[in-house]
Amino acid sequence: MTGRPVTEQAGGIDAPDFVVVDVETSCSQVSSICQIGIVGFKDGRETFAYETLLDPCDRFSSFNTRIHGITADHVIGAPTFADAHAIIAGHLSGRITVAHSLFDKGALAAACLLHRRDPIEATWLDGVRVAKRAWPDLPSHRLNVLTRFLDLPHKHHDALSDARAAGMVIVRAMEHTGMNLAGWLAPSNPPRAKAPPPALDGPLKGERIFILGEARNGPLARRLAGEGARIMAGVGVSTTRLVISDKQPFGRFVTTHAQYRQAVALQGEGVPIAIYNEVDMKCGPSTHAAVVT
Known part of the structure; x- marks a missing residue:
């Protein structure tokens, strides 16, 4: 400057x-x-x-x-x-x-x-x-x-x-x-990454999860889909969880990401969306869930 x-x-x-x-x-x-x-x-x-x-x-x-x-x-x-x-x-x-x-x-x-x-x-x-x-x-x-x-x-x-x-x-x-x-x-229409289909049954059946920091067809998405979750393309009112990938490249600025901020805003409006770290998925909400930007 x-x-x-x-x-x-x-x-x-x-x-x-x-x-x-x-x-x-x-x-x-x-x-x-x-x-x-x-x-x-x-x-x-x-x-x-x-x-x-x-x-x-x-x-x-x-x-x-x-x-x-x-x-x-x-x-x-x-x-x-x-x-x-x-x-x-x-x-x-x-x-x-x-x-x-x-x-x-x-x-x-x-x-x-x-x-x-x-x-x-x-x-x-x-x-x-x-x-x-x-x-x-x-x-x-x-x-x-x-x-x-x-x-x-x-x-x-x-x-x-x-x-x-x-x-x-x-x-x-x-x-x-x-x-x-x-x-x-020149115009191009590269194929979008397709999310893996959710398993018919599993501990995450009915969950609609957006993954922050990893592709929709990445290993975390495949694991969660294998447990019954539907992997979402973005955060919306029907999303039940935002999961922050261990591979996310945003560092401490992850809380400024648009999808994270959208999840926090929805929480403030009473929408029941939880924010988790990848490692917390079986342990409970991540500490990020308490951070309001």
Whole structure:
């Protein structure tokens, strides 16, 4: 986080093969962009970088600040999105633009609408989709998991570092698979992992379980299905248990995972969903069940 714009670096004269964008937001409003990072890549190398703090014209929530460390004090005197729109659009418009998940695409669209600026027209490529196709056996395709797996330098939730790391994931995916950008942009419908069918009888018969941190057809899913449980694709009102896999890659941040937070929210609404660690399944609820985010 520099607090000032970082603009084109050496080698930025030629048009990049693709650009990568990452944003941080100040609160739950997706339009509340408080930092943006953009990095261009050509022939597998970085050609330019742009980063700036932005005044989101919105509140700063403690939850978001805990994630990225940016506060209202940091953006005093910073440009608004409206002020920076021309620069941002100049870097992204008409180009192959990567975002690691398309949250960033939605945030930019919402900010353009809020600030009455023209939409940014780009050819979007989802970095998560690329990573899932390149390394389908990884238990997670979150950016911080991928950078550890690929041994890439990365400061998580810094927009410039996230954009740079997400770009290198694309570069490594192309090297790993031999597929070029046109190939990654082509539509694909890879088969979804199918959950094993529940056994007709067993101690978990009637349970509807979502597993956090492991594929729906992984060894834990097969064990629980063998005991009669139905393995769910997500957490909903019919889910009876969320089970945290021993292999989950999120570390202490597991409680910030969307499915975990959904389970806690449902508990707060009186839905009888229990949260367990894998090792606790026969012993009782995990200590995580008492954690409310």
